[in-house]
Amino acid sequence: MNLAYFRKSNFDFQKTLENLKEKINKNNFKILSQIDLNNKQGVVLNICNQDWISNLIASDKNFFGLMPCSIVILNRNDEIMVGVGNPNLIGKLTDNPALIDLSQKAENILKSIINESCGVGPLKVKRIKLYATMSCPYCKMEASWLDSKKVKYDHVYVDLNPIAGEEMIRKTGQMGVPVTEIVYDNNEEEYIIGFDKTRLEEILK
Numbered sequence: 404m405n406l407a408y409f410r411k412s413n414f415d416f417q418k419t420l421e422n423l424k425e426k427i428n429k430n431n432f433k434i435l436s437q438i439d440l441n442n443k444q445g446v447v448l449n450i451c452n453q454d455w456i457s458n459l460i461a462s463d464k465n466f467f468g469l470m471p472c473s474i475v476i477l478n479r480n481d482e483i484m485v486g487v488g489n490p491n492l493i494g495k496l497t498d499n500p501a502l503i504d505l506s507q508k509a510e511n512i513l514k515s516i517i518n519e520s521c522g523v524g525p526l527k528v529k530r531i532k533l534y535a536t537m538s539c540p541y542c543k544m545e546a547s548w549l550d551s552k553k554v555k556y557d558h559v560y561v562d563l564n565p566i567a568g569e570e571m572i573r574k575t576g577q578m579g580v581p582v583t584e585i586v587y588d589n590n591e592e593e594y595i596i597g598f599d600k601t602r603l604e605e606i607l608k
Contacts, residue, residue: 408513419483
C-alpha cells in the first residue's frame with residue numbers, strides 16, 4: 404500500500420496554500436507550525452486534531468508515530484503537489500476496532516482536505532490487475548469476488564507467465580500471491596497484498 408497520498412493542484416502555490424489552511428481549520432485541526440523547505444521547494448504544515456491524538460493514545464500509545472500530522476505542498480517545475488501520510492497504515496497493523504475506525508475516518512477527511520484544496524475530485528480507478536497462481540485458493544476467492552462485483556480486471560497467472568512474475572516482484576518486493584495492482588486516473592499505482600476485501604471495497608465503492 405502507498406505510504407502517502409499526493410494530488411496535483413489546479414491552483415498556483417499561494418492559492419493552494421491558502422485553500423489548505425482554510426480546509427484544515429474548517430475540519431477542526433490546529434496548525435502547529437509551518438516549515439519552509441530549502442530553495443523554495445515547498446512548505447510543510449504540522450497539524451493536529453486533538454480528538455484523534457487523544458483517542459489514538461488512549462487505545463494504543465504504540466501507534467502514536469503513525470498518525471499523519473504533517474501535510475506537504477511541493478513546488479517542482481511549476482507543478483504543485485499536496486501530500487499527506489496514509490493513516491490507513493494504522494488500520495493495517497491492528498485488530499483494535501477503535502483504531503481501525505479512526506484510521507478510516509482520518510483517511511477520508513485528510514484526502515478530502517487535499518482534494519478540495521487542489522480543486523480536484525477523488526481519484527478514480529483506471530485499471531486493475533490481479534497477479535495470481537493457478538493453485539492459490541485466495542487468488543480464486545478474490546477473482547470470484549471481483550467477478551461477483553462485475554469488476555473488470557486483468558487476470559495474470561505468474562506461474563504460467565514468468566515475465567509477469569518478475570514484474571510483480573520488481574514492483575512490490577512480494578513473491579506471494581494474490582497481489583492486486585490498482586492504477587488510478589492520475590497514473591498513481593497502489594498494490595494490495597493478499598485478498599484484502601475491506602481495502603478493495605474502499606477503493607471500488
